[in-house]
Amino acid sequence: MSRKRIGPVLSAHQHRSTTVAVGIVVLLLAAAWTTHHAVVALSTDAQTRSRLTVVWISLFLVFLLQTFMYHLERVPQPGERARRHLDALHVSILVPVYNEDPGYLRLGLESFLRQTRMPDSVHIVDDGSTSGDYTEVRNWWEQAAARAGVATTWQVVANGGKRHAQAHAVRVSPQADIYLTCDSDSCFAPNAVEEILIPFARPRVMSVAGIVIATNNRANWLVRVTDLWFVVCQLVDRSGQSAVGAVMVNSGPIAAYRAGIIRDNLGSYLNETFMGRAVMFSDDSLLTLYAQERGLTVQQPRAICFTAMPENWGHFSRMYLRWMRGSTIRSVWRMRYLSPTRPAYWLHAMRWLQMILTQMVTVWLLVIEPLVFHELPPSSMLVIPFLIGYAQGLRYLSIIRSDERIRQRAVTWLAMPLAIVLAWTLLRFLRWYGIFTCAKTGWGTRQAGAEVSLSPTAAEAV
Template sequence: MTGIRPLTAHRHRSGVLLTGALCLTLAAGWAVHHGIQAAQYGHHSSRLAVVWATTFLLLATQTVMYHCERPRRVTPRARRQLDALHVAVLLPVYNEDPGYLRLGLESFLAQTRRPTSVHVVDDGSTTGDYRLLRGWWLAAADAAGIATTWQRTPNGGKRHAQAAAARACPEADAYVTVDSDSCLAPNALEEILLPFARARVQSVAGIVLATNHRRNLLTRVTDLWFVTGQLTDRSALSATGAVLVNSGPLAAYRAPVVRDNLDSYLNERFLGRPVMFSDDSLLTLYALLRGSAVQQPTAVVFTALPERPSHFLRMYMRWMRGSTIRSVWRFRYLPLSGWAYWAHLLRWFQVALSTGVLGWLLIVEPIVYGRTPPATFLVVPFLVGWAQALRYLSVARSDERLWGRLVTWLLMPLAVIGAWTALRAARWYGVATCARTGWGTRQNGAEVTLDEAPAAALPDDDTVRMRIPVAKLLDPDTETTLTMPIPHQRTATPMHEGTAR
């Protein structure tokens, strides 16, 4: 270990933030009403009145639901049982920047609850074999009492690397999946295991923050959009145990969820083609078929966001294509008796409704009726966005003061404009091109690298900026069918409330 204080973050609940969210939501409702009246679409009522009412009802319901999410807490007895679990970390690596990879490995050593074992699989990287980093890690893990393996396999994709890591530890009670650029907050592993004290919980998602959020405007806006989505949409789903997609940088699964479905996981096909992406959502689907999937908002991980528009677009297209494919399996396999099915259906309804309304206001009304929406209508999405993004301000980071987060929060209009224009078009393009099932990134090496120069330290107070040690670690030697095997429905080993096994 380097002795450098690790990067941390925590949630704080504030009556000011809650009051602000409610006030801005009410202001948004007023603006919608004012926009309808100003547009004068009808003599007595608006043609879109039902749409506005439905939209506002959905927004209000979601607001209530995400405020109902609470971090899981356990009894001392349950904590002791959770501590006794064999927790194996699965870490696939492919053409990752050595600085980010070492940062993540160091974070395992700094955990308040260290993993029982860590299994690294180099999936045939072409930019180096991480020889020096591997030697350092094996020695550091041994000194810390963490069992570890590091294997290099022919390139087969992330799923195959994860499967190789899981097979290296068949005795695990729980698997924690991370990415090669994941850096865990010191208590992340301890926190993400707590929901497993409930027998029904099969998977747990962590909260993802950006390591490089201040790199440029794109990373700031992406971090704002991404964190807000986790703390609104996914928090609302978590309150019902129906999280649809776990976080790739940090998620935990009961071991049978992974082990019993490895064949299905490795052989998913769509339109006759093997699916290389959307691995996290498929594992979450397996978890939902056995019980509930939740989010633990106190389990925080930091990851590297795309720093160039082209990189971001490739990532987003992969998400949208994967989301389309996963939707087919959710409609096919999720039980109608579960909330997850209806939450998924409602999500598609909202996407279709918002797209239809946008087209109606910008095309049909002006052309057919000769009326254009009032300027006040344009304010509504920004008010809603700012209200929801107050959740972003509830995350306190050790490397940034509140004023820095406020600057990012003020950028929400850029995120809203991007979501309503470029990302909306990309979503539907992803639906249309979902048969393109390749990964598409990092083929020529890491696209984001860690700066070697440490950040300047903040004054001596409760907030410390992260300093990152980075070694020179690179070695110079460098049939049109829908088929997904039906997942195993076998129930995991029963775990009673308040117990861990």
């Protein structure tokens, strides 16, 4: 059936550039030379220098392997037969809503109706919101969805958390072949649904992650640096994982799963506990783990979603702390349930190795060198993380947005040192604090209402 679509508002796409690839290689070579220069410059005894050199070389080899892997990420184009199969799939979008800003909610729902491949059904669950009135949005949506030929439901349930809201949506969509999960502030680029389905042409693919960028990237510098950091993580860490079919964490704003992955694991998904406490967060990584146990988990860099990033430090720190606690819990489950024959098992181990080696280098340079050997680290050592950061950060420029000029994105890329300093100081503290407090499994945000709102000015801009 032909369905009328309205024109796109927010859009983005990935652009593969040889210039970006060459720039990454040049900056990494410069970082390698600087590392060698710094090691030689150290004036400690030969035995100590030798041990430290091994640590630095190991860490740099991890970065080189990571760089090699993320350049291998490819999404094959399906043939005509595969496209017919993808077109026949019933795609259901699950939208849990809790204390969301009505402006962001409507922006996201509008984006579902602008897709080049329309979803077959959209299921919205208001999880007992205590702030905001969605009556106007609901009335508009039900009429707009009916005109577009998209089946929809809108449930209002008692507050039970995001997972229970998703479960309510799953139960009213038994016909779905693919579940597309999102957040209530997700705004899909016009081709997001079409693109995120393409990897499912391979029968072994069980889940697909999309790319998430900030809707409110012009709000302030915290949002811009967060957007830079988050996009680079997706196009570096996760692209490398995707190259071997081992994405470890899908993003909440946009991810797709074969329906059986969610239906068959719904009981354990709703009742996960850690140290005797119900786990309320890290839902996306748990669904990804279920998918890893059955097959491949990949990323589709051409499926892009806009989402609202935190605009103040309090909101950001709570979000990041929740991620770190969830990451720690998920690490325990991966070591326990993933087979060592799976690439994800070893990528997970390599991530921990990288984190430990980085911590060792930091402690050595800032504590052992000054206190034990009475030597300050060579100034060239300070250049290394910035060179590596700028190299990996070039991937940020490969995302082209309809609402931002490339020179504006280049200015954000130039702020990479700020992102690196943040990562090496406050975020490092939050990471370790999250590891040691992972038993605190509550959600921790939106209890008093939406923390980011779509202002009338911003709404006109997008």
